[in-house]
Amino acid sequence: MNILDSALSGTYGYLFNIAIIFVKIAVVVGVTMLHVTYATYFERKVIGHMQIRLGPMRVGPHGILQPIADMLKLFFKEDIIPSEADKPVFKIAPVIPIFATLSSLAVVPFFEGFVIADINIGLLYLFAMSSLAAYGVVMAGWASNSKYSFLGGLRSSAQVISYEVAMGLSLVGVMLMAGSLNLSDIVKAQQQYWHGMFLIPQFLAYFVFMVAAFAETNRTPFDLPEAESELVAGYFVEYSGIRFAWYYAAEYVGMIIMSSIAVLCFWGGWTIPPVIADSIPALKVVPGIVWFLGKVYFHIFLYYWVRATVPRYRYDQLMALGWKVLIPLALANIVVTSIVKYMS
Amino acid sequence: MMKEMTTAATELKTKELTISMGPQHPATHGVLRLVLDLDGETVIKCTPHVGYLHRGTEKLAENRTYISALPLMDRLDYISSMSNDVGYCVAVERLFGIEAPERAKYIRTIMSEMTRISSHIIGVATHALDIGAMTLFLYSFRDRELLLDLFEMTCGARLTVSYPRIGGVRNDVSQEFLDKLYDFTEGFPKIIEEQYETLIDQNRIWLQRTKGIGVISAEEAINWGLTGPTLRGSGVPYDVRKYAPYDAYDKVEFDVPVGKNGDVYDRYKCRMEELRQSNKIIRQCIEKLPAGPVMAPDAPKFTLPPKDKVLSDMESLIHQFVLITKGPIAAPEGEIYVATEVPKGELGFYIISDGSGRPYRLRLRAPSFVHVSVLPRLCEGAILPDVIANIGTIDIVLGECDR
Numbered sequence: 001m002n003i004l005d006s007a008l009s010g011t012y013g014y015l016f017n018i019a020i021i022f023v024k025i026a027v028v029v030g031v032t033m034l035h036v037t038y039a040t041y042f043e044r045k046v047i048g049h050m051q052i053r054l055g056p057m058r059v060g061p062h063g064i065l066q067p068i069a070d071m072l073k074l075f076f077k078e079d080i081i082p083s084e085a086d087k088p089v090f091k092i093a094p095v096i097p098i099f100a101t102l103s104s105l106a107v108v109p110f111f112e113g114f115v116i117a118d119i120n121i122g123l124l125y126l127f128a129m130s131s132l133a134a135y136g137v138v139m140a141g142w143a144s145n146s147k148y149s150f151l152g153g154l155r156s157s158a159q160v161i162s163y164e165v166a167m168g169l170s171l172v173g174v175m176l177m178a179g180s181l182n183l184s185d186i187v188k189a190q191q192q193y194w195h196g197m198f199l200i201p202q203f204l205a206y207f208v209f210m211v212a213a214f215a216e217t218n219r220t221p222f223d224l225p226e227a228e229s230e231l232v233a234g235y236f237v238e239y240s241g242i243r244f245a246w247y248y249a250a251e252y253v254g255m256i257i258m259s260s261i262a263v264l265c266f267w268g269g270w271t272i273p274p275v276i277a278d279s280i281p282a283l284k285v286v287p288g289i290v291w292f293l294g295k296v297y298f299h300i301f302l303y304y305w306v307r308a309t310v311p312r313y314r315y316d317q318l319m320a321l322g323w324k325v326l327i328p329l330a331l332a333n334i335v336v337t338s339i340v341k342y343m344s
Numbered sequence: 345m346m347k348e349m350t351t352a353a354t355e356l357k358t359k360e361l362t363i364s365m366g367p368q369h370p371a372t373h374g375v376l377r378l379v380l381d382l383d384g385e386t387v388i389k390c391t392p393h394v395g396y397l398h399r400g401t402e403k404l405a406e407n408r409t410y411i412s413a414l415p416l417m418d419r420l421d422y423i424s425s426m427s428n429d430v431g432y433c434v435a436v437e438r439l440f441g442i443e444a445p446e447r448a449k450y451i452r453t454i455m456s457e458m459t460r461i462s463s464h465i466i467g468v469a470t471h472a473l474d475i476g477a478m479t480l481f482l483y484s485f486r487d488r489e490l491l492l493d494l495f496e497m498t499c500g501a502r503l504t505v506s507y508p509r510i511g512g513v514r515n516d517v518s519q520e521f522l523d524k525l526y527d528f529t530e531g532f533p534k535i536i537e538e539q540y541e542t543l544i545d546q547n548r549i550w551l552q553r554t555k556g557i558g559v560i561s562a563e564e565a566i567n568w569g570l571t572g573p574t575l576r577g578s579g580v581p582y583d584v585r586k587y588a589p590y591d592a593y594d595k596v597e598f599d600v601p602v603g604k605n606g607d608v609y610d611r612y613k614c615r616m617e618e619l620r621q622s623n624k625i626i627r628q629c630i631e632k633l634p635a636g637p638v639m640a641p642d643a644p645k646f647t648l649p650p651k652d653k654v655l656s657d658m659e660s661l662i663h664q665f666v667l668i669t670k671g672p673i674a675a676p677e678g679e680i681y682v683a684t685e686v687p688k689g690e691l692g693f694y695i696i697s698d699g700s701g702r703p704y705r706l707r708l709r710a711p712s713f714v715h716v717s718v719l720p721r722l723c724e725g726a727i728l729p730d731v732i733a734n735i736g737t738i739d740i741v742l743g744e745c746d747r
Binding site: 047050051052053147148151220221223307308309310311312313314315316317 | 361363385472475476477478479482483486543544547549550552553727728729730
């Protein structure tokens with residue numbers, strides 16, 4: 001004990017803490033990237049089964065090694081840069097979304113006490129990072145010097161900016177109820193209710209948030225920037241090999257981040273509702289990470305489910321939905337939440 | 345300073361963005377190329393370019409006998425080859441003045457309607473896929489597979505069937521085929537309702553993407569020469585099967601579904617309803633199917649004799665030899681236009697005969713070609729995603745369009 005105390009104080013302690021942070025970062029990024037590779041596999045499997053087919057079956061038993069094969073293939077593919085492209089921007093653009101989404105992981109508390117940076121502005125930081133990701137898309141659309149990419153880039157910038165507003169406003173209700181922007185505090189604030197989640201008082205905000213999250217991550221039914229039937233692949237149509245993979249990975253990390261925010265802000269994060277925990281005490285020994293991941297997996301499944309079910313919105317309809325439906329709903333939610341909070 | 349800025353603003357030139365959609369593009373159903381002038385996402389001008397799949401079918405047919413020109417017709421609208429073959433055979437039979445036996449007529453009707461189902465489900469499914477509804481596409485391919493298996497069971501081919509013959513069909517259908525088809529028709533209306541329509545029929549996004557899009561009035565639709573479900577969506581109940589019945593269509597009961605608004609949604613609804621009507625026709629045909637021969641027995645100068653007779657009978661051997669090498673030499677001189685209702689619309693055959701065994705001229709009135717010409721009318725003023733919806737709704741196959 002004494003050794004540990006002395007190790008944790010002074011210069012060595014400082015270095016030790018930094019080392020711990022690096023280990024945490026490595027673990028979080030590693031685990032997330034593993035999730036990303038297998039999220040693609042499960043997407044193909046889940047949608048495959050929904051569509052009465054099998055999905056990947058060839059690489060390994062039930063295609064379990066398919067994502068590894070895909071990764072290897074993407075790594076070794078030729079990196080094509082169009083001769084007319086703006087080369088520096090073209091090269092920087094794919095790094096931005098993956099950088100921004102992976103950075104967002106820093107403030108996500110995966111279970112009690114495990115968070116890389118326990119900062120007080122966690123939620124704001126997440127918004128900042130997800131807005132930053134849009135630059136990668138816009139830059140790619142512009143730098144590719146292709147009309148299809150350009151249209152995809154324009155659509156995406158308009159879409160991400162408008163849905164950013166709805167998403168930010170939807171979480172204001174949560175901030176008001178929790179009285180904090182720190183994600184760990186938001187989770188703890190939910191424990192004071194018998195149901196242990198903001199989902200019930202903030203169901204409107206949850207709905208707005210989820211719709212905005214689908215738009216933010218460019219997933220069906222809001223996958224306009226990459227609408228394959230119109231724009232072929234949208235903003236990354238000119239990208240190949242590993243640069244293409246960065247965009248793809250960023251989309252999936254984005255999905256995981258959005259699911260994590262939904263879980264932390266509305267579903268009680270790593271906790272389970274007190275009413276359940278009290279009635280079945282045995283559940284208390286289950287580590288928090290299990291609950292957290294379970295809830296995140298459910299949200300990711302939701303993404304797949306929606307993708308297999310609905311068609312795609314038109315660009316102007318998407319804008320109308322964002323500005324005329326979601327933002328007023330989110331504002332109404334803020335007003336109601338404020339009044340309720342003021343009254344009590 | 346202020347003045348400078350205003351002049352700069354007035355001198356700032358804007359110009360439409362021209363994009364070339366196709367010939368390699370996921371939504372153009374083959375090799376259609378559209379040159380679109382866009383102002384933002386609004387289409388100012390739409391110019392279709394066709395001909396990437398031109399194979400000279402009409403010219404090729406001039407150099408082949410009537411009998412050997414049949415396989416060319418398979419390759420017009422390659423997802424409904426059976427209907428094209430039936431149309432061709434009906435046209436040539438009218439020219440020759442021969443009649444297929446009753447049983448063959450019923451079998452052809454069954455085959456045409458099976459083709460209509462498989463073509464319409466693909467049409468609707470790819471249309472839905474373009475709008476983003478992916479699952480319907482795979483559901484419909486499952487059901488199309490059953491129909492293709494049935495084709496295979498009868499004639500050995502799934503896509504380019506060449507099954508109908510001038511004066512009948514190549515061979516009789518088996519009882520197993522009829523049983524399996526009947527089973528299919530039992531379950532199919534339920535599949536339409538529970539699987540296809542559940543996914544998109546009342547889906548908010550689908551309604552927003554299709555209602556009020558690509559509107560064309562009844563009068564305009566007639567003026568553009570539209571046929572098939574593309575015309576009926578505008579409320580014109582024109583169907584060749586009703587107006588000029590061929591094969592067994594005058595002996596079965598069916599309705600011609602029409603739309604009201606002439607938009608993408610109504611055309612989609614028409615196709616869905618036609619699936620049910622086709623199903624109904626198939627059931628009636630199976631129930632009424634008469635016994636008898638499947639090739640016209642009294643037309644030795646026009647139709648190939650049965651194989652066992654060729655091997656045993658001198659006359660038949662000679663007929664076979666002449667028919668294969670020179671074609672039906674007793675073909676009367678003259679010209680004829682015969683229209684049939686294929687899934688896409690009215691497929692017309694205009695044949696000029698000079699009395700030889702080969703058509704002097706064979707002109708095809710391909711519905712897809714006419715429908716492509718209406719695309720600029722539908723797309724101009726619309727926005728880019730509607731172009732995709734419009735391409736899907738006119739349900740074209742470029743093999744038929746380019747011929």
